Amino acid sequence: MTTQVQPCAELLLDNQLCFALYSTSLLMTKTYKPLLQALGLTYPQYLAMLVLWENDGITVGEISARMLTDPGSLTPLLKRLESEGLLQRVRSNQDERVVQLYLTDQGRALHEQAKALPACILKASGLSLEQLASLKEELVELRSHLQQSL
Template identity: 75%
Template sequence: MNASLDPCNALLLDNQLCFALHSTSLLMTKTYKPLLQALGVTYPQYLALLVLWETDGITVGDMSARLLTDPGSVTPLLKRLEAQGLLKRIRSKADERVVELHLTAQGRALHEQAKAIPGCILKSAGLPPEQLDEIKQALVTLRKHLGQSLASD
């Protein structure tokens, strides 16, 4: 939002950073939808799989922290992935309160199929990779500052 806006324009929808982020997120998710349907997963499931492809054997707590969500909301998503045969939830031998997440062979195989997705998204975005990386870095910085602001309240 432009700080120099007069009070009447400050509350216009199109002047809101939050709406620019929200509407872009909706369109990004819609862009992913057909690509992910071909894999048989939803966008939130895809995000969880990205984490597992990066760190197989992660705990539910670490998964929820990585996805910036609480464990209670990630558990139903993980149960659905398990029902699809993509991962196994296994109680830790060291501490039975801890649940570890392990990809199945089917979950690992899905990684190969997903490798084309980033290129498809890049093409749909219509911006050069360098510009998209700048946008991503700016969003990561914004997320960090917002998180710090919430933590200090």
């Protein structure tokens, strides 16, 4: 015998910020997928390459901090990018535990191809550039507050 739970507005799925963020993130990843397949990248690999295009020669620890992820979870992704010829992992001469990441010529060339992606995402979003910028600022602020609460 099942009993019906009285609906509570605060617990309706469509009223949850977490679900709006989660479902939007899933759809954003799906939107990127065909664009990134043309570049030979997965979405997490693309995020790593974005960081490397900004800061060639950074350490695994630095890219991990920038991507808000654990360094151990990045290692397989970085090894894959290395095997695909996009980056080179080099142990530091000063501290063998530190691994620095350097773009290869192929990794730098991929940057040129990736320049078309933001316009594709803007078009798919149906929003103006100003609306997307405002939304991003609000999400960054939310992320900052959540990070501080941990």
